[in-house]
Amino acid sequence: MNRLRALHPSIDIGFKALTRNRLQTGLTMLGITVGVATVLAMMAVGAGAQRSIEQQVRAAGLNQLTIKAGNWKPKTEDSGGAVAHQGDAEDTMRLPVEELMPVLPDAGDPFAGAADILPIDFHPEDDPMEKHDHPLAWQRLGDLEAGLGAATTLSFADAEAIRQLPGVQYVAGGVHGNARVHYRPDGAPEKRWFTRMHGTDLHLLDIKRTWTLRSGRFFTEEEQDDKAMVLVLGSVVAEKVFGEKVDPVGKELMLWNQNFRVIGVVTSASWVVRPAAGDDEFDAVYMPYTTTHQLLNLTKLNDITVTASSTGEVSDVSKRITELLRQRHNITNEKPDDFTISTQATRAITTGGLPPNVAAAIAGNVKELERVTLEQLAGTLERASGTMRWLLAAVAAVSLLVGGIGIMNITLLSVTERTKEIGLRMAVGARGRDVTRQFLTEAVAISLAGGAVGVVLGLVASYLISSTLRWATVVSPGSVLIAFGVSAAVGVLFGWYPARRAAELDPIDALRHE
Amino acid sequence: MIGVRSLEKEYHVGDHVVRALRGVTLDIAGGEFVTVVGPSGSGKSTFMHILGCLDRPTRGQYLLGGRDVSTLPHDELARVRNETIGFVFQGFNLLSRTSALENVELPLLYTRKGAVKAAERRDRARRALAAVGLTDREEHHPNQLSGGQQQRVAIARALVNEPSLLLADEPTGNLDTATSHEVMEVFAKLRAERGITIVVITHERDIAAWGTRTIDFKDGVVVSDQQHQPSMGSHTPVSA
Numbered sequence: 129m130n131r132l133r134a135l136h137p138s139i140d141i142g143f144k145a146l147t148r149n150r151l152q153t154g155l156t157m158l159g160i161t162v163g164v165a166t167v168l169a170m171m172a173v174g175a176g177a178q179r180s181i182e183q184q185v186r187a188a189g190l191n192q193l194t195i196k197a198g199n200w201k202p203k204t205e206d207s208g209g210a211v212a213h214q215g216d217a218e219d220t221m222r223l224p225v226e227e228l229m230p231v232l233p234d235a236g237d238p239f240a241g242a243a244d245i246l247p248i249d250f251h252p253e254d255d256p257m258e259k260h261d262h263p264l265a266w267q268r269l270g271d272l273e274a275g276l277g278a279a280t281t282l283s284f285a286d287a288e289a290i291r292q293l294p295g296v297q298y299v300a301g302g303v304h305g306n307a308r309v310h311y312r313p314d315g316a317p318e319k320r321w322f323t324r325m326h327g328t329d330l331h332l333l334d335i336k337r338t339w340t341l342r343s344g345r346f347f348t349e350e351e352q353d354d355k356a357m358v359l360v361l362g363s364v365v366a367e368k369v370f371g372e373k374v375d376p377v378g379k380e381l382m383l384w385n386q387n388f389r390v391i392g393v394v395t396s397a398s399w400v401v402r403p404a405a406g407d408d409e410f411d412a413v414y415m416p417y418t419t420t421h422q423l424l425n426l427t428k429l430n431d432i433t434v435t436a437s438s439t440g441e442v443s444d445v446s447k448r449i450t451e452l453l454r455q456r457h458n459i460t461n462e463k464p465d466d467f468t469i470s471t472q473a474t475r476a477i478t479t480g481g482l483p484p485n486v487a488a489a490i491a492g493n494v495k496e497l498e499r500v501t502l503e504q505l506a507g508t509l510e511r512a513s514g515t516m517r518w519l520l521a522a523v524a525a526v527s528l529l530v531g532g533i534g535i536m537n538i539t540l541l542s543v544t545e546r547t548k549e550i551g552l553r554m555a556v557g558a559r560g561r562d563v564t565r566q567f568l569t570e571a572v573a574i575s576l577a578g579g580a581v582g583v584v585l586g587l588v589a590s591y592l593i594s595s596t597l598r599w600a601t602v603v604s605p606g607s608v609l610i611a612f613g614v615s616a617a618v619g620v621l622f623g624w625y626p627a628r629r630a631a632e633l634d635p636i637d638a639l640r641h642e
Numbered sequence: 643m644i645g646v647r648s649l650e651k652e653y654h655v656g657d658h659v660v661r662a663l664r665g666v667t668l669d670i671a672g673g674e675f676v677t678v679v680g681p682s683g684s685g686k687s688t689f690m691h692i693l694g695c696l697d698r699p700t701r702g703q704y705l706l707g708g709r710d711v712s713t714l715p716h717d718e719l720a721r722v723r724n725e726t727i728g729f730v731f732q733g734f735n736l737l738s739r740t741s742a743l744e745n746v747e748l749p750l751l752y753t754r755k756g757a758v759k760a761a762e763r764r765d766r767a768r769r770a771l772a773a774v775g776l777t778d779r780e781e782h783h784p785n786q787l788s789g790g791q792q793q794r795v796a797i798a799r800a801l802v803n804e805p806s807l808l809l810a811d812e813p814t815g816n817l818d819t820a821t822s823h824e825v826m827e828v829f830a831k832l833r834a835e836r837g838i839t840i841v842v843i844t845h846e847r848d849i850a851a852w853g854t855r856t857i858d859f860k861d862g863v864v865v866s867d868q869q870h871q872p873s874m875g876s877h878t879p880v881s882a
């Protein structure tokens with residue numbers, strides 16, 4: 129506290145000194161200003177490129193298509209090339225589920241369609257905390273049969289047929305619902321968790337490029353064929369039920385009054401997607417769809433997720449699937465589809481999730497994209513922004529150096545001009561460190577003032593870079609702080625030598641100085 | 643108050659050794675008003691710099707208030723200067739573009755035993771200015787003050803931290819005769835009212851007469867040291 133107050137007069141002195149040599153001070157500040165502005169712009173471009181790449185990772189599903197049973201679409205969304213007709217009265221008659229279920233905004237997720245079977249008004253029995261002494265709906269009917277299951281039109285055979293189409297990479301059919309998992313450790317109280325249940329195909333792991341297995345494995349072909357009672361947990365479920373430290377692999381879980389063996393835990397490998405309670409991917413459990421079919425006595429799929437071999441083939445693959453399914457479902461020419469295909473690529477572009485440069489690249493070069501893989505796109509972007517960053521770094525380094533030398537110069541000048549004053553201050557009791565502080569404060573004051581202008585200039589520059597060059601730029605409060613820090617550091621670094629020189633003056637010599 | 647024993651100071655200029663002080667031994671009691679006289683180059687300033695802890699002797703001892711300060715480190719010397727000693731210089735050494743009041747506050751920025759708050763600094767600077775009769779010049783800048791007034795501001799600055807020893811190196815060197823005597827009268831008054839020990843260097847005999855004791859330097863040694871009655875001179879007193 130005392131130190132702080134003692135600091136104050138020196139700071140006051142330092143700032144007063146700023147007004148002494150206005151022109152020199154101004155010129156010196158200019159160097160710092162340009163330097164700091166460039167540092168900020170550099171960080172903005174860096175962060176912008178980072179974000180673009182992150183968004184590409186997020187859009188790693190650009191080559192992904194989702195075929196949902198039924199035909200509906202939110203009025204606001206463009207179908208983006210996927211064949212879909214707005215149902216007339218007759219269609220909605222044929223698809224009663226779509227009538228009953230609220231149309232939820234599409235979350236851009238392959239399983240988003242599954243949300244359709246989740247009624248907005250929860251049945252009291254859906255309260256995960258509630259205890260019941262009577263058979264519940266899912267026990268009586270099966271969750272899925274009570275909902276979409278009966279009305280769905282997609283079959284496993286459809287999925288197998290799609291798998292044979294050219295340009296198709298992976299196919300995974302899925303059945304979805306909500307379920308409660310129970311864990312009954314010996315002698316400990318039962319743990320329950322209400323979560324999403326996905327009956328799916330073993331190829332799902334290939335499709336979900338941003339997933340990683342935290343432990344264990346995904347189910348195998350044999351387990352899928354054998355309708356094995358195995359469960360892969362999303363990391364959220366694993367943590368909620370078993371805690372963070374316990375590896376659930378090998379443990380037994382109850383679901384639908386059946387014992388399941390946990391064989392793996394999946395989590396997000398992308399820093400973009402953080403698993404959270406309530407999400408559809410990691411607050412979820414996965415089992416072979418065959419197991420779901422067996423246990424719930426189902427035959428159909430809610431959806432089929434497909435990946436195309438390359439992003440550019442998505443529209444062709446979409447067309448082929450449409451033809452194939454219309455043929456398989458015996459839909460005559462005039463009738464609308466009884467399924468809906470949506471692609472991530474169209475969504476990513478139309479919803480503006482991508483920075484303009486990436487979106488423009490994709491939308492403007494769809495043909496080109498046939499050959500351009502996502503990795504190449506990311507690589508190009510990274511290289512280009514890397515060049516830009518190096519350029520800015522060079523400008524920043526040079527101007528900070530120039531600014532720093534300017535600060536050293538003006539501080540040396542100030543020390544020389546005020547040698548007598550330094551002698552006097554020493555005579556009345558200033559120690560070396562008091563003198564050092566005074567001149568360092570002066571140097572830092574100049575560089576901070578220059579830095580403040582530089583921050584403003586850097587914000588403008590970042591804006592111009594993104595608006596004229598169509599570079600994504602991101603200015604965070606952190607980078608503004610860093611920019612200020614850089615300018616302060618330049619002041620300290622280049623003010624140090626003159627300030628030390630002032631402090632080491634001999635008081636008598638200094639007093640005699642004319 | 644002050645005791646120096648065989649004080650020597652040498653300067654090395656190239657291969658050449660300049661012996662500025664060659665063995666000075668004397669004592670100054672508290673409350674004495676000492677004037678130091680002697681020809682130019684006789685070592686008066688060198689002596690005063692050592693007394694003021696601005697410099698350290700090459701050999702010999704300097705006891706200030708019973709404490710040997712001849713070997714203290716720099717920071718300790720700075721502290722002694724701040725707390726015990728007040729300086730007045732020939733050239734006033736006021737900070738330009740800074741008001742009289744702010745000039746007087748300066749030593750209070752460097753106090754060690756707890757920093758002085760701004761309000762208290764201001765208050766003490768006001769009182770010091772009042773003591774030298776400059777109450778109505780607080781906001782004046784040095785270039786708006788006469789030489790005598792500037793030197794009185796410098797004296798106020800030397801007084802503000804209540805030192806026990808006031809050192810002045812030719813404080814009247816830049817002043818005309820009448821103003822010189824006004825300044826000396828301020829010293830005499832401070833000694834009378836506060837009992838401050840005062841050492842003033844001068845080469846004018848009638849200025850030296852203001853003291854209670856005159857020490858004569860020649861070639862780095864004391865050639866005469868005499869107690870005497872201070873002559874108040876025949877000048878108009880300072881209007882305070």
Ligand SMILES: Nc1ncnc2c1ncn2[C@@H]1O[C@H](COP(=O)(O)OP(=O)(O)O)[C@@H](O)[C@H]1O
Binds near residue numbers: 653680
């Ligand atoms: N920093 C210095 N370097 C070399 N010689 C010095 C220095 N300071 C003083 N001297 C010499 O020491 C002697 C005494 O000087 P000084 O104490 O200033 O005398 P006075 O104040 O009596 O005129 C002079 O010969 C002077 O040249």
Ligand SMILES: [Mg+2]
Binds near residue numbers: 683686688
């Ligand atoms: Mg002298």
